[in-house]
Amino acid sequence: MAKKTRITNKIRTLRFLANEMTQQQLADSVGVTRQTILAVENGKYSPSLELAFAIARVFDKSVEEVFAFEDE
Amino acid sequence: MNNRTKIAILSAIFNLIWFILTFLWNRSRVASLDGEALGKTWGIYFLVLVTGFLVLDVLSAILIMSREKRSGGQGFEEKTDERDRHIEGLAMKAFGAVSFLSFLVSAILLALGLGLHTYFCALALMVLLSGLAIWITYIIGYERGL
Numbered sequence: 001m002a003k004k005t006r007i008t009n010k011i012r013t014l015r016f017l018a019n020e021m022t023q024q025q026l027a028d029s030v031g032v033t034r035q036t037i038l039a040v041e042n043g044k045y046s047p048s049l050e051l052a053f054a055i056a057r058v059f060d061k062s063v064e065e066v067f068a069f070e071d072e
Numbered sequence: 073m074n075n076r077t078k079i080a081i082l083s084a085i086f087n088l089i090w091f092i093l094t095f096l097w098n099r100s101r102v103a104s105l106d107g108e109a110l111g112k113t114w115g116i117y118f119l120v121l122v123t124g125f126l127v128l129d130v131l132s133a134i135l136i137m138s139r140e141k142r143s144g145g146q147g148f149e150e151k152t153d154e155r156d157r158h159i160e161g162l163a164m165k166a167f168g169a170v171s172f173l174s175f176l177v178s179a180i181l182l183a184l185g186l187g188l189h190t191y192f193c194a195l196a197l198m199v200l201l202s203g204l205a206i207w208i209t210y211i212i213g214y215e216r217g218l
Contacts, residue, residue, distance in 0.1 A: 005217070031153070032153040032155070033150070033151060035155070036153050036154070036155040039155060039217060045217055045218075047154070050154075
């Protein structure tokens with residue numbers, strides 16, 4: 001079973017709203033692999049602050065609008 | 073499944089097979105040896121073991137990436153990013169921790185007077201376990217998340 005991080009995100013929804021942007025397109029925009037975007041979306045990897053800002057910038061949102069920290 | 077997971081699985085299997093084969097080969101060579109000759113024979117064994125591991129790891133990567141390239145993927149041009157570096161860092165930590173613990177166990181066995189043969193066997197196992205620690209970290213990191 002996949003271990004979830006405490007960082008949740010709305011990347012999948014935002015991709016859908018951005019003309020159904022593919023994971024590969026987002027990955028190319030922020031300079032990572034598609035597997036990393038998939039891992040972030042599924043909560044299997046917490047992105048660095050730099051990557052989080054880059055992803056938020058692609059959707060023209062703030063980091064808090066894309067990512068949230070889940071309380072225990 | 074991630075290509076790096078496939079490489080890790082293949083490398084782990086190759087390493088395990090190589091370890092068993094070389095260990096059996098070496099067992100008959102060291103059976104009647106003692107002292108300096110024993111150390112020298114084990115030294116040659118370790119060189120063969122580690123060289124084999126390195127060659128098999130490269131071979132695993134070539135096999136998986138060539139297959140990936142043939143099926144339309146990026147193959148060796150596949151780039152690495154921060155997640156890869158994160159997992160690589162954790163794999164190196166796991167390697168260091170397992171190496172240290174295994175060496176400690178080997179030294180304890182030697183201190184307990186179990187003999188040079190047992191010490192070298194434990195060291196050989198240490199080499200295998202340290203290598204496996206890297207591949208297991210890769211598999212967990214890419215498939216389960218770390």
